[in-house]
Amino acid sequence: MAERAGAFCARAAALLAAAVLVLGAVIATARAQTAGPAADAPAAVTAAPQAVPLSDDPALEAEVMRIAHDLRCLVCQNETIAASNADLAVDLRGQIRSQLRAGRNEREIIEYMVERYGDFVLFKPPVKPTTWLLWGGPFVLLVAMAGWLAHMLRRRRAEVAAAQAPLSDEERRRARELLGTGAE
């Protein structure tokens, strides 16, 4: 029994390790997605001159790219409009540029895009009732799995304890009956 309990503990530990690994991978991917575009920002900036006439104001251009990094290109859907050279992405960068020149701030520009293309343009979707599952799902799953693991561990511990407890008088009596031995 102790051996089984030991095997179970090993299994539980393996399961927990797997859960931690999966969660780690999820977090790493999420981080890579948010950090990714920023990491290759210089590449996108150097690629841009071929695609769009750069304005002579580097600060403005950096701001355009910063905002463009958070927006999804609708033509090549896994790219940001900063990284994409699709016509639409070039046009949308131009739109950001001209709106910045007109004195609009980042929030207003993002709102402008969302009004036209929906939340889909945002790489980071807003938290609202329709996205609660998206944002909360992984944590709900984690808590549920941890609860399940705790439940299984507790049950197994009770079983082990029960198996290791000495027999009660009543159990001894029944065992004797079943074995058909009148006396010990």
Added chain:
Amino acid sequence: MKRYLIPLAVFVVLAGFLAVGLRLNPREVPSPLVDKPAPAFELARLGAPGQRVAHTDLRGRPWVLNVWASWCLPCLAEHPLVGELARSGVTVVGLNYKDKTEDATQWLARHGDPYAMVLVDRDGAVGIDWGVYGVPETFIVDKDGIIRHKHIGPITPQALREDILPLLRRLGG
């Protein structure tokens, strides 16, 4: 028995999600502009650059905005259906998106011009305002200037029969 039921249930749920996912078209992004007022514009007509048309000029009856370009092959594919739509009596306005005037004129001469008018969006700015992200796209606007429907990609006979024409009939087009 129970130990088999749980994995089975998990499998069925997963398979269900995947089956639904397979049927979705990731290229079709629902437009937030549906049921909102059509974005404002004032554009020159193709072939009559002096004549400018604004969104307010089209109020009073349902109309269709068909975004097209001569460089767009799917536009050619849907063109006969745009003609059919126009013949049903609806005002079909063409939005010539990021095109050259001579190319657009030639294209219409070769393939027929079903449009009540064609408006020229040379730099695609009006397209962006309407949330256009690919050509062709087709919008249905009611008599009060509210967008009622957006069809992404070329119109298909099925979409024309089942979505576009019934909706226009309901709107009184």
